[in-house]
Amino acid sequence: MDKKPCKSQDVEVRKGPWTMEEDLILINYIATNGEGVWNNLAKAAGLKRTGKSCRLRWLNYLRPDVRRGNITPEEQLLIMELHAKWGNRWSKIAKHLPGRTDNEIKNYWRTRIQKHINKQAEMFSFNISTPELLDHQASTSQLPCNGSTSFMETYSPMSSFNHCNLEPFPGQQQEVQQQQQQQPQQQHIVDQPNNESYWSMEDFWPMQLLNGD
DNA sequence: AAACCAAGCAACCGCCTCCTT
DNA sequence: AAAGGAGGCGGTTGCTTGGTT
Incomplete structure (x- = not known):
């Protein structure tokens, strides 16, 4: 003690x-x-x-390999896909998004996707009889791993995107359209050297020089 | 222009697991 | 086999910033 x-x-x-x-x-x-x-x-x-x-x-x-900045629509999709598979296993999910950290993905999920799902659930709940269930499932982010399928069916990324009208988030629609035009069958893109948000440790070296190190 | 509010994110906390002794 | 320490992980908090009234 x-x-x-x-x-x-x-x-x-x-x-x-x-x-x-x-x-x-x-x-x-x-x-x-x-x-x-x-x-x-x-x-x-x-x-x-x-x-x-x-x-x-x-x-x-x-x-040095940490990527910072906007999550791309592809990454967003991948996150949703993997979250549907594994639930809140952020570090596991992060391993499939090189340069992204579990913390960033977790934050992204909580602030963007979860909110979006909640909204969808709210809208959806007008038409079904169990709004509390949906809301609870969305807010807790816990997937039923016990064989229960309701949430998986509701929230499976593909069904969410394609069937539940879960659109790209504001500000991403244009990006999605552009990328769809460029690479309609694009696989999960995780390495984009030209990504402006790419942050490298080399950026720090000039600062070191400035600091006289 | 100021006050208020909400969103986003960095960082901390506590629990769990694994490894070493 | 047990205990202790370190790392890993998910949840949560609180500060900062941008937007709105």
Whole structure:
């Protein structure tokens, strides 16, 4: 219970948003020494952060292959497809979207897709007798893995898109149209070098220079 | 122009699993 | 085989920002 805090560990732990300086320290350290035991890494790098915090920051934001910015319609479809398959297994889903993090997908789901599904469910509920069920299923994001099919049928990505009039979200319709014209049978696109939202660690190096590192 | 509101996202928390000793 | 530590994961929170009134 009352674990005596070891004095060497009793140093204050920083929380909250990361500063650019902290980012640079972490990037530099990993660039030089590679990833390792995160708790040790945090100490060795001189960061007053927990290992977990460092790991999260690195994986979700600083990693060179992290893609940031708009989720493409293809990615959106893939997310819905995989979510229908696996439920809230965000990390598992993220593995199929190179450059995307579980956190980003999770946020995307909660803020966009789930809301959209809720809306669809609300509209749909005017015509069916179990609005609570739909709403609950959409809001909890839990898929019935016990063989119950109702939600899967309602929410299967293809049925959602094609049968339930689940349209691309605002701002994506044009993009979808363009891409459909360009690549009507396009498979899941996950690597788009020209994507303007692509973020690379190289972007950070000039900052390092500016900081005199 | 200011206040309010909602959406989006970064980060934390706590639980679970796996690995090492 | 058991215990402890570290990492992984999903849920949640709270801050920031952009839009609306």
